[in-house]
Amino acid sequence: MAVEPQPLVETLKVQDSPAPTSEKPVDPAKPAAVADSPDASLTPAEPIKPEWAGDFWDAEKNELKSKEFGDHFKTLTEKAAAADARAALVPADAKSYKFEIPADLKLPEGMAADTVKVDMDDPLLQIVIPIMHEGQVPNDVAQKLYGAVLQSRVNEVATLNERAAAERAAIGVDAPARVAAIGTFLTSHLGVDNAKAMMSGVFTANQVKGFEALMQKFAGGSVLPFNQNGKDASAEAGKIAGFENMSFEQRRAAQDAAARR
Numbered sequence: 001m002a003v004e005p006q007p008l009v010e011t012l013k014v015q016d017s018p019a020p021t022s023e024k025p026v027d028p029a030k031p032a033a034v035a036d037s038p039d040a041s042l043t044p045a046e047p048i049k050p051e052w053a054g055d056f057w058d059a060e061k062n063e064l065k066s067k068e069f070g071d072h073f074k075t076l077t078e079k080a081a082a083a084d085a086r087a088a089l090v091p092a093d094a095k096s097y098k099f100e101i102p103a104d105l106k107l108p109e110g111m112a113a114d115t116v117k118v119d120m121d122d123p124l125l126q127i128v129i130p131i132m133h134e135g136q137v138p139n140d141v142a143q144k145l146y147g148a149v150l151q152s153r154v155n156e157v158a159t160l161n162e163r164a165a166a167e168r169a170a171i172g173v174d175a176p177a178r179v180a181a182i183g184t185f186l187t188s189h190l191g192v193d194n195a196k197a198m199m200s201g202v203f204t205a206n207q208v209k210g211f212e213a214l215m216q217k218f219a220g221g222s223v224l225p226f227n228q229n230g231k232d233a234s235a236e237a238g239k240i241a242g243f244e245n246m247s248f249e250q251r252r253a254a255q256d257a258a259a260r261r
Contacts (some may be wrong), residue, residue: 089138094130097139102147108158116150124149163203170205182211189218 049057056069091097099118107113119125125146132142168175179202186195202208 086138087136089140090136091133091139094133097129097132097142099125099143099146102143102150105147105150105154107154108161110161111154111157116154167204171208175208178208178212182208182215185211185215 047062049059049062050064053064053069056065056072057063058065099120101113101116101118105116107116128145129142132145137145171178179199182202183195183199186198190198202211
């Protein structure tokens with residue numbers, strides 16, 4: 001049986017080539033062209049006004065008013081820093097508040113500076129200090145309030161002193177002697193403590209006259225029964241020349257002069 005010799009190289013089959021086309025090959029380095037029909041996933045979303053934007057949102061431009069919001073944020077930051085600095089000046093507790101006499105405290109004439117002192121047991125301070133601490137009042141502000149209270153009290157004392165001076169003038173030049181006579185009279189009949197309690201309320205000319213009227217009634221209606229020592233002066237009437245013709249003030253002066261002899 002004869003065997004046909006095989007070729008050393010098989011014949012290659014030529015595959016069909018693609019039909020020619022006018023399209024250019026796609027360059028992988030370039031993005032693909034977007035189709036004419038819009039793709040919803042590629043369309044930018046409309047800005048949405050945040051809840052915190054408030055009046056800082058431009059409705060026409062549909063965007064944040066960056067300058068106005070920046071200024072507002074700066075203001076808030078400055079206020080927060082000031083609040084922190086203020087809080088740092090608040091004492092740790094109510095007992096840690098410290099006060100001093102203000103250097104610019106105005107004292108009335110005749111009042112010594114050393115008579116005004118800080119009293120932490122002052123009933124007013126005991127009331128207001130806890131309130132100030134609860135309200136987070138810094139110590140420097142509390143000091144200003146304390147200074148205002150002190151000045152108010154000093155002014156009250158000055159007003160009382162002025163009124164007392166006016167009343168002494170209304171009583172007359174012998175006001176000290178007449179007041180002293182009332183004190184002596186009360187002490188001799190009521191004792192030192194009771195007399196002091198009653199004399200603490202003697203401020204006006206009418207009060208002096210009222211006490212003197214009581215002293216006259218007590219002595220049985222004599223015109224001026226007591227001298228500066230609080231003693232019955234009815235017996236002195238015959239010892240003082242012209243006593244019955246003297247005025248009230250003249251009789252007092254004559255009796256005081258006789259008592260000193």
